[in-house]
Amino acid sequence: MRWSTCYIPTLKEAPADAEVISHQLLVRAGMIRKLTTGVYSYLPLGLRAVNKVAAIVREEMELAGAREVLLPAVQPADLWVESGRWEQYGKELLRFKDRHGRDCCLGPTHEEVITDLVRGEVRSYRQLPVIFYQIQTKFRDEIRPRFGLMRGREFIMKDAYSFDRDEDGADNSYRAMYEAYQRIFKRLGMRFKAVEADSGAIGGSFSHEFMVLAQTGEDTIISCSACDYAANVERAEVLAAERVDAAPPPDMEEVFTPAQQTIEDVSAFLNLSPSRVVKTILLEADGKPLAALVRGDHQLNEIKLKNLLKLDTLRLANSEEIEDWTGAPTGFAGPVGLSIPVIADNSLRERENWAAGANKKDTHVINMSLSRDARVSRYGDIRNSAPGDLCPRCRKAVESMRGIEVGHVFKLGLKYSQALNAAFLDENGVERHMVMGCYGVGVSRVVAACIEQNHDENGIVFPPPVAPFELVLLNLDVKDPQIRAKADELYALLLSEGLDVLLDDREERPGVKFKDADLIGAPMQLVLGAKGFAKGVLEAKARRGGHKVELPLEGFVEAFREWKRSVYSAWGTA
RNA sequence: CGGAGCGUAGCGCAGCUUGGUAGCGCGCCUGCUUUGGGAGCAGGAUGUCGCAGGUUCGAAUCCUGUCGCUCCGACCA
Numbered sequence: 001m002r003w004s005t006c007y008i009p010t011l012k013e014a015p016a017d018a019e020v021i022s023h024q025l026l027v028r029a030g031m032i033r034k035l036t037t038g039v040y041s042y043l044p045l046g047l048r049a050v051n052k053v054a055a056i057v058r059e060e061m062e063l064a065g066a067r068e069v070l071l072p073a074v075q076p077a078d079l080w081v082e083s084g085r086w087e088q089y090g091k092e093l094l095r096f097k098d099r100h101g102r103d104c105c106l107g108p109t110h111e112e113v114i115t116d117l118v119r120g121e122v123r124s125y126r127q128l129p130v131i132f133y134q135i136q137t138k139f140r141d142e143i144r145p146r147f148g149l150m151r152g153r154e155f156i157m158k159d160a161y162s163f164d165r166d167e168d169g170a171d172n173s174y175r176a177m178y179e180a181y182q183r184i185f186k187r188l189g190m191r192f193k194a195v196e197a198d199s200g201a202i203g204g205s206f207s208h209e210f211m212v213l214a215q216t217g218e219d220t221i222i223s224c225s226a227c228d229y230a231a232n233v234e235r236a237e238v239l240a241a242e243r244v245d246a247a248p249p250p251d252m253e254e255v256f257t258p259a260q261q262t263i264e265d266v267s268a269f270l271n272l273s274p275s276r277v278v279k280t281i282l283l284e285a286d287g288k289p290l291a292a293l294v295r296g297d298h299q300l301n302e303i304k305l306k307n308l309l310k311l312d313t314l315r316l317a318n319s320e321e322i323e324d325w326t327g328a329p330t331g332f333a334g335p336v337g338l339s340i341p342v343i344a345d346n347s348l349r350e351r352e353n354w355a356a357g358a359n360k361k362d363t364h365v366i367n368m369s370l371s372r373d374a375r376v377s378r379y380g381d382i383r384n385s386a387p388g389d390l391c392p393r394c395r396k397a398v399e400s401m402r403g404i405e406v407g408h409v410f411k412l413g414l415k416y417s418q419a420l421n422a423a424f425l426d427e428n429g430v431e432r433h434m435v436m437g438c439y440g441v442g443v444s445r446v447v448a449a450c451i452e453q454n455h456d457e458n459g460i461v462f463p464p465p466v467a468p469f470e471l472v473l474l475n476l477d478v479k480d481p482q483i484r485a486k487a488d489e490l491y492a493l494l495l496s497e498g499l500d501v502l503l504d505d506r507e508e509r510p511g512v513k514f515k516d517a518d519l520i521g522a523p524m525q526l527v528l529g530a531k532g533f534a535k536g537v538l539e540a541k542a543r544r545g546g547h548k549v550e551l552p553l554e555g556f557v558e559a560f561r562e563w564k565r566s567v568y569s570a571w572g573t574a
Numbered sequence: 575c576g577g578a579g580c581g582u583a584g585c586g587c588a589g590c591u592u593g594g595u596a597g598c599g600c601g602c603c604u605g606c607u608u609u610g611g612g613a614g615c616a617g618g619a620u621g622u623c624g625c626a627g628g629u630u631c632g633a634a635u636c637c638u639g640u641c642g643c644u645c646c647g648a649c650c651a
Contacts, residue, residue: 036643262651511613
């Protein structure tokens with residue numbers, strides 16, 4: 001492609017609304033433009049990157065035995081009513097009516113549609129297993145879209161669905177997809193980690209998320225420093241606490257703690273470590289009040305709590321409810337004398353002597369024993385794992401890191417096949433429900449995550465497999481007919497080498513071309529100018545690392561191939 | 575959903591407090607010069623100041639409403 005004919009509107013400045021680096025660079029490199037909140041248009045360069053990712057995803061899906069389909073974006077409500085999700089799914093599901101007044105929605109995911117399709121087609125165990133996938137635009141009306149392509153409302157997703165005769169078959173499909181995902185992200189040249197994820201209310205037996213490691217990630221990963229255990233913090237199991245101090249405290253005392261509402265305030269005021277203070281969190285669980293206790297230095301994990309108590313809904317109480325249930329304004333809640341159910345984290349068993357709110361304005365209690373002075377209905381693992389906790393597998397310390405979720409594999413089991421009655425006849429003529437799995441890759445998010453991971457002060461540093469163009473050939477002297485002829489010749493040569501080449505044939509000053517080439521992040525740059533031409537060389541620069549070498553124009557192809565090999569092998573993506 | 579902020583040229587912004595000819599930088603167009611890391615000079619084009627009302631002789635500026643966008647929070651007990 002010639003730059004002059006490929007629309008690449010690069011920008012010197014980032015738009016004011018771009019917060020994260022990937023968003024800024026995507027806009028500056030002329031890859032995307034915003035239409036409205038969380039909705040972006042892909043310009044030629046952006047689409048090329050998306051298509052690069054999609055191509056690799058397609059290859060690996062086909063290798064894993066999945067077959068491509070394309071399902072409708074607009075879906076009838078009936079199907080969602082049938083699965084129960086018309087009620088269950090929140091505001092993220094964009095609903096509307098057609099001209100006849102029929103309820104419709106824009107597909108945020110396609111379990112209903114694919115299950116409907118398959119139940120109409122598959123009748124016999126002989127037709128199973130089957131895996132379908134599609135690459136398609138999804139719409140989720142997120143509460144707060146942000147970070148450009150990282151959390152858009154409209155985004156491009158590869159979603160796959162497997163249908164099996166039985167659990168074993170479903171496990172095989174799951175494994176095949178898990179392995180395909182490992183290959184996909186490896187081939188894309190990303191630093192990633194597959195982590196155990198919450199399978200929650202859906203009740204599947206297991207689920208893994210594929211996380212691209214990046215500081216800007218919205219997810220926290222707990223990962224063992226010694227073994228290969230890794231899990232989303234939502235799920236990461238915390239081993240039950242050991243008792244460090246079993247001595248019963250002296251009598252409980254009230255302490256006047258005016259305006260000391262946060263754990264930090266209180267622990268500083270009482271001169272106690274936050275780990276000696278009980279944090280009491282009031283929630284509404286399935287419409288009823290509930291108090292959850294964790295150590296002051298820990299964080300409540302609402303997903304674990306929800307799973308532990310098998311709750312459908314869980315939300316934090318508002319200040320009126322807190323006052324109503326505890327008899328004190330916010331900041332002074334505690335377990336003593338509460339008449340609502342109290343769930344405590346396992347760590348609160350480690351000692352007997354605690355400080356806590358007294359359920360009385362400006363008052364806390366010290367020397368509080370949960371067994372003596374309060375009533376705890378149940379203990380359990382309801383807190384977030386934190387660095388220093390012991391690995392549930394090998395008991396070495398875990399560490400925490402941030403990740404961007406780019407893939408999720410999920411064993412669904414019978415949830416949708418039962419709800420929508422997707423059944424087949426087995427070899428004994430017995431009707432059985434198909435065992436399902438679903439598998440997603442956020443294709444557009446992968447591009448953003450890739451940039452988060454690969455950039456420098458000059459712009460994007462694309463790994464070769466994702467780069468819209470693998471190589472930019474910069475002609476610095478387009479007005480010189482000799483050099484232009486040479487550039488054209490090299491361009492044709494590089495194309496015949498099977499490369500995606502962008503020839504910068506614009507009438508721009510060299511500085512502009514260098515800046516733009518860096519910005520759009522092509523892994524390889526070849527620079528042809530009058531100086532080098534006179535010497536019979538052109539300059540080759542690897543975008544990553546910036547290392548420059550001169551390649552001879554005489555015998556160029558061989559020298560180039562060798563250089564290219566070195567650039568690619570540095571990426572580990574030959 | 576709660577809180578905060580912003581809508582002025584394609585992009586980034588000033589002007590608004592104290593009402594009186596709509597500005598700056600980048601980009602864009604023309605010409606000359608320049609040409610290996612976002613050129614210089616000269617000339618030029620581009621705005622319903624988000625929209626709708628209101629106040630006023632007069633509104634980008636003040637008031638009301640509305641729409642859009644962004645950020646923060648929703649882990650606080």
